Structures are given as structure tokens and as C-alpha cells.
Amino acid sequence: MEVDDGIRALLLLMPRVVGRAKRLGVPKELESFSLAPRHLSLLAYLLFDGPMTINELAARLEVAPATVSLMVGELSRQGILDRRSDEDDRRRTIVSIADEHEASIKEWLGQGAEAWRRALKPLTPEQRKLFVDTLLAYERELGPS
Known part of the structure; x- marks a missing residue:
């Protein structure tokens, strides 16, 4: 595929994906x-990595x-x-999803995660890295957020 053919395909595809x-x-x-x-x-x-501190997030x-x-x-309020305070270091705060909302968030975000899993699974680790690196490069080229 030529570069311009790839660009054309992606310019048509991206709005559909976002939609x-x-x-x-x-x-x-x-x-x-x-x-x-x-x-x-x-x-x-x-959701995917579990509770963590503000600095880790x-x-x-x-x-x-x-x-x-x-x-x-904002989300805690x-x-x-x-x-909750970290039991090992009371100065640190551990953040987690509230139990009453975890199932809804998992269902919601899990749909996208499962679609990515099915799309990426057939690729080799190198191909997955290239795909992710390409999306990151595209984001950079779009300019500051």
C-alpha cells in the first residue's frame, strides 16, 4: 500500500471508529x-491495573x-x-473505583478493551508495538492537545 492510499483509508476509517x-x-x-x-x-x-497512588496515576x-x-x-465527591490512606505511608493516598460502580465501568470500558484484544491478538508483539507506536506518532503530529 502506498502512503497516500494508507492516508486515504485512515481518513475514511477514523471518523467511523470514533463514531x-x-x-x-x-x-x-x-x-x-x-x-x-x-x-x-x-x-x-x-480498572485494568487496580488501585494506585495519585503519583502513579x-x-x-x-x-x-x-x-x-x-x-x-471530583470523582470521589x-x-x-x-x-484511602496508604497503610505503609499515611501521606500517600490510594485511589480505587468504588465497589458500587465497578461493574458498570467494567462493562462500559470492557467493550472497547475486548475489541482491541480481538484486533491485536493475531498480530505479533512487534506488529502490535509498531501499531501503537504509529498511533502515538500520529497523535504527536497532530500537535499539542
């Missing part, structure tokens, strides 16, 4: 929380700890996240 992802919709139980795209990555990390999300702290505060 289908949006149609997954927020579960009824979560609609009233006004979850924004910035919350999705935070929730995905907690900040490192993974590639944002300042203060930014994560604000998001966690709504009851979506739980915060």
Missing part, C-alpha cells in the same frame, strides 16, 4: 456523572499530580472513586 466508540454510550448508572474523556483513561488504569497519564488530584477529588 462507533461514542455509540457504546455511557451506562445509565453513570450518565448523571458527566464523565469527560479525561476521566476515561484514569478509570481504565484503575499521574505518571501513567503523563500529567501533573495536581491534575490527577483534582480529577480524583461523586462517589465514583474511593480514596
